[in-house]
Amino acid sequence: MPRLLILYHSQTGGTEAMASAAAEGAASDAEIVLRPAADAQPDDLLDADGVIFACPENLAAVSGVMKAFFDRAYYPLLGRVEGRPYAMMICAGSDGENAARQMARILLGWRMKPVADPLIICTKAQTPEAILAPKQLTPDALARCQALGATMAAGLALGIF
Numbered sequence: 001m002p003r004l005l006i007l008y009h010s011q012t013g014g015t016e017a018m019a020s021a022a023a024e025g026a027a028s029d030a031e032i033v034l035r036p037a038a039d040a041q042p043d044d045l046l047d048a049d050g051v052i053f054a055c056p057e058n059l060a061a062v063s064g065v066m067k068a069f070f071d072r073a074y075y076p077l078l079g080r081v082e083g084r085p086y087a088m089m090i091c092a093g094s095d096g097e098n099a100a101r102q103m104a105r106i107l108l109g110w111r112m113k114p115v116a117d118p119l120i121i122c123t124k125a126q127t128p129e130a131i132l133a134p135k136q137l138t139p140d141a142l143a144r145c146q147a148l149g150a151t152m153a154a155g156l157a158l159g160i161f
């Protein structure tokens with residue numbers, strides 16, 4: 001079976017739920033490695049046939065812990081992951097577009113290959129209290145993450161990426 005790395009960061013649980021749902025969706029067609037960005041190493045990417053990157057948008061940017069992974073791994077992996085297929089998921093309060101743009105730019109630098117549109121899930125949290133509260137995603141949102149995981153795993157298994 002192909003190996004799918006799901007590399008994620010989550011502060012209040014939303015992205016973690018998205019990552020788990022994607023893993024569920026992918027499980028029948030791929031071996032899944034679910035790795036928090038804080039623990040991830042360049043080898044995790046080298047060992048994977050495909051990757052789903054998932055993080056919150058914070059302050060109109062890729063969340064800091066995810067960015068720290070890219071800062072740590074960018075040069076060790078430059079020239080070594082070209083063409084590797086990826087998808088991304090963003091958990092956001094109300095936007096998410098800029099985090100998706102930033103991550104796409106970083107992954108373009110690595111010359112990785114996007115195989116799906118960014119999946120952005122908005123929690124609609126607006127107040128400081130709601131933003132800092134644990135997140136509960138809707139069944140529809142989780143189903144979309146599951147479908148992305150299934151698509152990614154099936155594509156890897158069939159060798160179509």
Ligand SMILES: Cc1cc2nc3c(=O)[nH]c(=O)nc-3n(C[C@H](O)[C@H](O)[C@H](O)COP(=O)(O)O)c2cc1C
Binds near residue numbers: 010057
């Ligand atoms: C410091 C901070 C900054 C944030 N900035 C944004 C933002 O710029 N745009 C947005 O849509 N959501 C923003 N949010 C909301 C988070 O993206 C949202 O709560 C998301 O669910 C967090 O994902 P998580 O539950 O995986 O941590 C911010 C949250 C925090 C804590």
